[in-house]
Amino acid sequence: MSVCGECADCMSPKSNLCSKFPFKLSTSMPRHETSRFTDLNGHTLFHFLFVSSFSEYTVVDVAHVTKIDPTVPPGKACLLGCGISTGVGAAWRTANVEAGSTVAIFGLGSIGLAVAEGARLCGASRIIGIDVNPDKYEIGKKFGITDFVDAGKSGDKSLGQVINEMTGGGADYCFECVGLSSLVHEAYACCRKGWGKTIVLGVDRPGAQLTISSHDVLHTGKSLMGSLFGGIKAKSDIPILLKRYMDKELQLDEFVTHEVGFEDINKSFELLLEGKSLRCVIWMKN
Numbered sequence: 001m002s003v004c005g006e007c008a009d010c011m012s013p014k015s016n017l018c019s020k021f022p023f024k025l026s027t028s029m030p031r032h033e034t035s036r037f038t039d040l041n042g043h044t045l046f047h048f049l050f051v052s053s054f055s056e057y058t059v060v061d062v063a064h065v066t067k068i069d070p071t072v073p074p075g076k077a078c079l080l081g082c083g084i085s086t087g088v089g090a091a092w093r094t095a096n097v098e099a100g101s102t103v104a105i106f107g108l109g110s111i112g113l114a115v116a117e118g119a120r121l122c123g124a125s126r127i128i129g130i131d132v133n134p135d136k137y138e139i140g141k142k143f144g145i146t147d148f149v150d151a152g153k154s155g156d157k158s159l160g161q162v163i164n165e166m167t168g169g170g171a172d173y174c175f176e177c178v179g180l181s182s183l184v185h186e187a188y189a190c191c192r193k194g195w196g197k198t199i200v201l202g203v204d205r206p207g208a209q210l211t212i213s214s215h216d217v218l219h220t221g222k223s224l225m226g227s228l229f230g231g232i233k234a235k236s237d238i239p240i241l242l243k244r245y246m247d248k249e250l251q252l253d254e255f256v257t258h259e260v261g262f263e264d265i266n267k268s269f270e271l272l273l274e275g276k277s278l279r280c281v282i283w284m285k286n
Contacts, residue, residue: 006020072245085232091103105175173198
C-alpha cells in the first residue's frame with residue numbers, strides 16, 4: 001500500500017487508501033508509469049504491484065518503502081509485506097475489536113488465522129473459526145481459535161443460523177476471508193444487530209455482486225466494510241507489529257510452515273494448493 005504522506009487520506013488516521021498513488025495492478029512505477037530496470041539483455045523488467053519481489057535488485061518508489069529494525073529476521077519480516085499484516089490489521093485497525101467480544105472468521109487460511117491472531121491480541125474472549133477443513137481447528141488453536149464450525153457439516157441450517165445459535169444472537173465482529181459473495185451474506189447474517197461489524201477481506205471473482213436487503217440495512221444497524229491491507233498504514237504500523245513480534249506478543253514464527261530455495265518455488269505453490277502450507281518462505285541465494 002502506498003503512503004505518500006501528503007494526501008488527505010495519508011494525513012488522516014481514518015484511512016490507509018492513498019489518493020495520490022491508489023492501489024492498482026500496475027507493471028510500472030507509480031509516478032511516471034515506466035519501468036526503472038532491465039535484464040542483462042536490455043529487456044524491460046516490470047514492477048508488478050510496484051514491488052517486483054522476485055527480483056534480486058529493484059527500484060521502489062519511496063511511497064512504497066518501509067524502514068524496519070535490521071535486527072528483525074528477514075524470514076519473519078517478509079510475512080508483513082502482505083497476508084499476515086492484512087489479517088492482524090483487519091482485527092486491529094479496521095474492526096478495532098474490543099476486549100471480551102465475540103469474533104467469527106469465515107475461512108481459516110493464513111489470512112483468517114491472522115485475523116484470529118489479531119483478535120487474540122485485541123482481547124477477544126471468543127473466536128469462532130469456520131472452514132471446510134476440520135484440521136484447521138487444531139491449527140487455529142495456536143492463534144486463539146476457541147470454537148470451530150465445520151462448514152461442510154451444518155446440515156439443513158445455514159452457517160449464519162449456526163453462528164447465531166452458538167452466540168445467542170450473532171457475533172460482534174465477522175470476517176470473510178475466502179472471497180465468496182455467498183459467505184459475505186452468511187457473515188452479515190450472523191453479525192449481531194445494533195453494533196455488529198462484517199469485514200470483507202477475501203478477493204472475489206471479477207464482477208461478483210452483493211445483494212443486501214435494504215430492510216436489513218435500515219432495521220438491524222449492522223455495518224459492512226472492506227479492509228484492504230488490513231487498514232494499516234505501512235510506514236507507521238508495520239514497525240509497531242514487528243516490535244510486538246520482537247517483544248514476543250505477536251506470533252509470526254507459527255505461520256511459517258515451509259522454507260525453500262528460489263529454485264524450488266514451484267514446490268511452494270504445490271504446498272499451497274494442497275492445503276499443506278500456511279506461509280512458505282522462499283530464499284534467494286546470496
